Amino acid sequence: xxxxxxxxxxxxxxxxxxxxxxxxxxxxxxxxxxxxxxxxxxxxxxxxxxxxxxxxxxxxxxxxxxxxxxxxxxxxxxxxxxxxxxxxxxxxxxxxxxxxxxxxxxxxxxxxxxxxxxxxxxxxxxxxxxxxxxxxxxxxxxxxxxxxxxxxxxxxxxxxxxxxxxxxxx
Numbered sequence: 001x002x003x004x005x006x007x008x009x010x011x012x013x014x015x016x017x018x019x020x021x022x023x024x025x026x027x028x029x030x031x032x033x034x035x036x037x038x039x040x041x042x043x044x045x046x047x048x049x050x051x052x053x054x055x056x057x058x059x060x061x062x063x064x065x066x067x068x069x070x071x072x073x074x075x076x077x078x079x080x081x082x083x084x085x086x087x088x089x090x091x092x093x094x095x096x097x098x099x100x101x102x103x104x105x106x107x108x109x110x111x112x113x114x115x116x117x118x119x120x121x122x123x124x125x126x127x128x129x130x131x132x133x134x135x136x137x138x139x140x141x142x143x144x145x146x147x148x149x150x151x152x153x154x155x156x157x158x159x160x161x162x163x164x165x166x167x168x169x170x
Contacts, residue, residue: 001059001156004049005149007123007141008065008107010100012041017141020052021149034149036142042107049111061116062152062167064123064144065104066092078164087125089166119155119167123147129169 007017015038022033039045052058070076074091075083082089092101104120111118123144127134130150134143154160154169161168 001153002052002056003149003152003156004052004058004061005121005145005147005152006045006061006063006065007144007148008063008100008104009040009141010096010098010103012103015040015141016045017139017143017145017148018045018048019142019145019149021146021153022056023153032153034146036139036146038139038141042103045107046110049116050114053116058116059156060152061111061118062121062148062155063104063108063118064121064148066097066101067104067108067120067165069093069101076164078166081163082122082125082166082168087122087128089122089125119152120165121148121151121167123151125166125168126151 001023003021005019005021009016018037018039020035024031039048049058069092074093079089090097108118126147134140151167151169155167159170161170
């Protein structure tokens with residue numbers, strides 16, 4: 001299976017983390033192959049996805065960004081539930097989050113129109129659930145994209161929870 005994880009930046013001038021996770025079945029279990037990079041523009045992201053899909057079908061794209069704005073209040077229902085569980089999502093209405101939410105909404109629409117399976121994930125929650133810690137060695141954007149892809153793997157294996165549209169691992 002092939003999973004793409006994206007730690008989307010709010011602006012095209014900032015780096016977006018991009019991860020391709022290939023899960024290969026072997027006689028003695030599975031082997032994961034990970035490739036990470038940083039991209040900038042929407043066009044670069046879309047081209048990279050199409051290029052990866054042309055070589056091997058992409059099963060899911062997991063994006064760390066709100067896909068929409070709340071209908072009322074500061075938070076969407078899933079974010080409120082995550083807050084109650086001790087996670088700290090930011091409101092899509094916070095000034096720095098508005099451009100990210102608009103960008104994610106547009107990219108998700110394009111990707112779904114092209115037949116891709118796209119899920120919203122929250123990398124910080126996934127990292128805590130997995131019991132991981134980036135430390136100082138890894139690039140944060142690439143690391144978060146890898147966490148997104150790992151969450152996508154759990155999603156495909158049915159080991160996830162859907163918190164009102166936000167996918168987190170079980």
